[in-house]
Amino acid sequence: MIKAISRIFLLILIILSLGCSRGPTVYHQQLLVFGTLVDIKLWGVKQKKAEEAVAQLTKDFNYMDHAWHAWHAGPLTRANYFIANQEPFTAPPSILPLIKRGTELSTLSGGLFNPAIGNLMHLWGFESDDPPHGPPPDPRAIQTLVDQKPSMKDLTVDGITIKSSNPGVKMDFGGFAKGYAVDRAIDYLRQVGIQNAVVNAGGDLRAIGSHGDRPWRVGIRHPRKEGILAAVEAKADESIFTSGDYERYFDWKGKRYAHIIDPRTGYPAHGLTSVTVFANQGDLADAAATALFVAGPRVKDWLPIARAMGINGAMLVDSKGNVQMTPGIRDRIHFEVDPPPPVSISEALH
């Protein structure tokens, strides 16, 4: 009798304790750096270790932000000064890898991603701490800068000495520095033994491992409405980058001028509102998101660029709200809007 009662109590206790067990928790921290919000989540890491890792990442991000800032005085602005004055200079070690990687990525993109158009970014008012505003610049001033055809290929790197054959080159790493920084952050986390993490620098995201027994869940913002357009689960090591015309822009006389400039015309790229790229590395995903945004909504324009850059998938939203995507990701994208947008699937990337 007593046995029976105690057995039942034991059973109830077990059920109750199962309900209470929570397992490893997520450590979450947000940083304000790179002019954006960096969201860091670590799974299954002890509080103290997580705090130490995030403290180091904060220092690293702040250092990179300073070193690569396009308009705050620092290593990059000094380099740009020498380029504009046609003087050879010794490259600061902090920016040398970005010059190399930026040149590679620009070449892969057929020049649509071009980190040498800093003068255009400045002219449009996107290199500023103040929000961009109209009116748009004088068309003749734009054309003058486009005619200079600034390209990373104009730079000659000899050891650590750099020379530019084109005074129109002004480096602006805004299109891939965040991706590069996210890659370095993931490298660091792995070095200290953290295998499950997601680092999201304002839509520039790389995830490693998982959230325990399930993948990391990513929401992709709707480019025009409140809330989430689509959800996707990240693979064990994957970069998912979203670029949109809603991030930095100004409206002038009913027209939107967004921060992604087409280097061929000197004007903001139009036709798309949001591009999400899936890739192995953050810097590649970042540059590719910019390049596809510039390529525009016609599949014959963007697909060759996506193929050349070696990304794993892409989802593009045009200004009418139509969605295009590569076949490899179609089963991974879950739309969170009702009804779901019209979707067309492109040819395979590979």
Next chain:
Amino acid sequence: MDTQSRSIPLISRGDGVVIGVAVALLLAVFITLWQPEGHGAEAVVYLNGNRWARLNLFQNQDIKVPGPLGISQLQVRDGKIRFVDSPCPTKLCVHAGWLSQGGESATCLPNHVSVQVLGDDPRFDTINF
């Protein structure tokens, strides 16, 4: 028939009462602690990247967050939270609208204020915005 089986029933009336109470307790605990999956009952407000407040979303209230540019106004209503106003030019935070799902977030970058809805099993771990 032997007499033992009659004198020791499997469960006596007293046992029944105890089990009944235990089951009722279990139900009560379940109802109090269980939240619909993914729906966050709490949100965290960050200011300058630091945790500034943790809010129960079922406790309706209006909150003023003092950022570097001025006051960001938040509103909590029936399990949801939103930015009502913020001293920023684009009002992206206000346009984010109501947040209720675990993992949903909105940010006023210029004023260094952000809000994230918590959840045991959030719909999203992070948002690409």
